[in-house]
Amino acid sequence: MGDIISDKTMKEFYIPNYILVPGSEVRNSSYIPACPVIVFINSKSGGQLGTELLVTYRALLNENQVFDLGEMAPDKVLHQLYVTLETLKYSEDVLAAEIQKKLRIIVAGGDGTASWLLGVVSDLKLPQPPPIATVPLGTGNNIPFSFGWGKKNPGTDRQSVESFLNQVKTAKEMKIDSWHIIMRVRAPKDGSCDPIAPLELPHSLHAFHRVSQTDKLNMVSLLINILPFMLCAQFFLCF
Numbered sequence: 001m002g003d004i005i006s007d008k009t010m011k012e013f014y015i016p017n018y019i020l021v022p023g024s025e026v027r028n029s030s031y032i033p034a035c036p037v038i039v040f041i042n043s044k045s046g047g048q049l050g051t052e053l054l055v056t057y058r059a060l061l062n063e064n065q066v067f068d069l070g071e072m073a074p075d076k077v078l079h080q081l082y083v084t085l086e087t088l089k090y091s092e093d094v095l096a097a098e099i100q101k102k103l104r105i106i107v108a109g110g111d112g113t114a115s116w117l118l119g120v121v122s123d124l125k126l127p128q129p130p131p132i133a134t135v136p137l138g139t140g141n142n143i144p145f146s147f148g149w150g151k152k153n154p155g156t157d158r159q160s161v162e163s164f165l166n167q168v169k170t171a172k173e174m175k176i177d178s179w180h181i182i183m184r185v186r187a188p189k190d191g192s193c194d195p196i197a198p199l200e201l202p203h204s205l206h207a208f209h210r211v212s213q214t215d216k217l218n219m220v221s222l223l224i225n226i227l228p229f230m231l232c233a234q235f236f237l238c239f
Contacts, residue, residue: 009162010060010061010162010165011031011033012033012034012035012169013033013034013035013036013037013061013165013169014033014036014061014062014065015033015036015037015038015061015062015064015065015099016029016062016095017062017064019081019084019085019088019095019096019099020062020064020065020081020084021064022080022084026088026093029095032094032095032098033098033099033102034102034169035102035104035165035168035169036065036099036102036103036104037061037065037103037104037105037106037165037168038065038067038077038078038081038103038104038105038106038130039057039061039065039066039067039105039106039107039108040067040069040074040077040105040106040107040108040109040113040117041053041054041057041066041067041068041069041107041108041109041135041137042068042069042070042107042108042109042110042113042137043068043069043070044070045108045109045110045113045137045138046109046137046138046153049137049153049154049156050108050109050137052156053108053135053137053154053156053161054066054068055156056156056157056158056161057161059158060158060161060162060165069109069113069116074116074117074120075120075123075124078120078121078124079124082100082124082126084096085097085099085100086100100128101128103130104130104131104132104133104168105117105121105130105131105132105133106132106133106134106135106164106165106168107132107133107134107135108134108135108137108154109135109137109138110137110138110139110140110141111138111140111141111142111143112138113137113138114132114134114143114144115143117132118132131171131173133149133167133168133171134147134149135149135154135164136149136150136151136152136153136154137153137154141153147174
């Protein structure tokens with residue numbers, strides 16, 4: 001889609017290419033979007049609904065602000081975005097400063113997908129983390145239900161997506177708690193513990209490193225950062 005958008009309503013959510021794509025030509029804009037969004041969609045969630053949502057969001061917004069989680073990891077996307085925003089702010093780019101201040105994230109998927117995004121945003125340790133709205137696209141959808149987004153899988157047509165975007169724009173921000181849990185496993189008496197075997201962990205679990213061999217509990221383990229369901233360290237949007 002590039003940097004051209006004809007729908008005046010969608011301009012309120014639009015982010016131009018020079019902020020999204022490194023190396024793009026800077027184009028000064030006098031229009032400040034009211035609710036710039038970055039959209040992450042798990043195309044594998046909800047049967048074909050995830051794929052259909054991707055098509056609709058990319059048709060309405062700049063396709064470069066809508067990401068398929070099956071193709072792009074959210075940590076890399078957000079890290080690059082915030083590096084670009086900080087660089088542009090340093091150059092006194094007013095639009096970049098406003099986008100960073102007003103940015104909201106939309107994540108479409110199940111509870112595991114939502115927890116994944118919460119963990120990623122938490123790991124960035126931003127001074128002003130962006131609020132996150134969840135599109136119920138899983139089976140349980142407990143997270144979106146708890147914050148007023150419902151449990152029912154959404155419509156994927158233009159009207160349904162526009163309605164959801166407008167709800168995101170007017171939604172109220174709510175803080176929730178964060179918990180870190182350290183899981184330890186006792187070291188085997190025979191054989192070596194190294195190297196650490198590849199772990200197939202859910203996205204909400206983050207393996208960091210082994211506890212020292214000199215640990216007083218005489219255990220070798222992995223530190224796990226767990227951010228499931230309601231125990232997450234970010235903002236949600238509710239209405």
